[in-house]
Amino acid sequence: MAQMFWVVADPALTDRFAPVRLRQCRTCGHVFNLALSPETIAEIYRRQTATNRPVSADMHKRYQTLLDFLGRERLVGKRILEVGGGTGSLARLLADLGAAVTVVEPNDELPALLGDQAERIRVVNDFFGPDTVDETFDGVICRQVVEHIADVRPFVRALGDAVAPGGFAYVEVPTLEFIADAGAYMEVHVQHLHYFDAAARRRLLADAGLEVTGSLDIMQGHDVGILARPGRPAVEDRNPAPSAIDRVGDRRRAHEAFLAAFDGAPDRTAVYGATSQGVTFYNLFAEGAAPTRFVDDNPDYGGRFAYGRGGTATIHPRSDALLAGLDHVFVGAYHHQAAISAKLKDDGYRGTVWSTDPRLPTIERVR
Structure with missing residues (x-):
């Protein structure tokens, strides 16, 4: 039994726990916890305090490293969709570069956190899915969200559908390799429903019509940022060496x-x-x-x-x-x-x- 929330403003929420029951597919190595109801998941992301405000030099540097990896030419003057904007920290930087930024984020705190920046950043205060936006973008950025989504394949397909021809997708997730090698139990909690290794990541994106073109190592392999473009790559059906947990x-x-x-x-x-x-x-x-x-x-x-x-x-x-x-x-x-x-x-x-x-x-x- 693990906490439903990490940080709460209401002390009445400090008795909320839910089960973590990990399973691993013998064929592809995908590790997952599907013990939560959709209603519980929705409550978590409505009420969880936003957690991704940068508070150290290393965290600020990580944003700049990401912008360098993506390349300013992919961002300046472009239409960018960020799915899961958290506190809006990255959205602010993208807007500063001159991008036209749309953020889809269900947390009720985001509009207030954006403050005086809200006028230049379009916020869709909702969960992202196949019907959330009816347009395409030059770039779609989704950081530390995919692992939280119960029905993950339709979600990632919707990310792929939102990428305009010639555009890019950037998806950032924790790596199953790090968790397995380190025994990192702190990365296993209620809010993470999926754990992907390299083969599972490629297969998930390929199913969404996205072809991996590059990757960014984050925190010594703890996370990985995946750059992809529209395409139909061939991927393996089986994982020959899934990460043991x-x-x-x-x-x-x-x-x-x-x-x-x-x-x-x-x-x-x-x-x-x-x-x-x-x-x-x-x-x-x-x-x-x-x-x-x-x-x-x-x-x-x-x-x-x-x-x-x-x-x-x-x-x-x-x-x-x-x-x-x-x-x-x-x-x-x-x-x-x-x-x-x-x-x-x-x-x-x-x-x-x-x-x-x-x-x-x-x-x-x-x-």
Whole structure:
């Protein structure tokens, strides 16, 4: 049982859990969780706090790397559709380049988050599907969305149908290879319904009439950005070497065993990073032993809540007063461990910093 939401404004939502039951196709290697009802999925994306605001130099750099990869000539003066715009951070950058941007995003917070930029960005506040838009675009961008969609094939076909002749599609997803190799259980949660390796990704796009032309490595293989164009490539029906996911359960059990023996006081312990990874890690704490606070640099999160089976935590911005009251900090947003550790050091934090990186055998002390 895992949390339905990562960050919530309403404390009444902190008792909402749903099952994760992973299955893997023996033929193609596709890993999936279809335990959720369509009504539950719709509620999640209406009420989940938007999570993709860039709050570090690395995150801002990732946007610039993406723009460089796509090439400004594909964007300047072009009609661009972004499916799943989150906080609108990328849409702003595209509009700054002179693109005519349409964003399809069901989260009710997006129009307010765009603020004074709303006039130059067209927002369709709805779920994307075959009937959402009746036009084609020079470019279709869909980042970190496909893995969340229950009926994924019609969704990706709709992405392909929205690409004009001569246009491009850019689809970004987590990689099953990283999850399998690292045993990255933090990447397995209610909101991810599908996990794709390279063969499954090619097959999914080919079914939508899209041919892969390039790829962008993101966070050392954690994610991949796929550039495609309209086409009908030949792809393999079977996956000769699907990624095995046995390590995921092993690593989760190792971290859970560490936390069962951890004797830090809950009110003097915090998790840094109210990301999907940090909140999924938080769910390993037993009842009564969970830290009472999260630390996060996202200004949208202040005063909101994260929760797990062990309790509920209030999210706070990093401050000297907060850090002075902490003996232990677990880096839940493990991809940003180096940056977070440096911030804590610069702030003079004297407590223990713990790494939750699943690529390590167990939770280890950073300093």
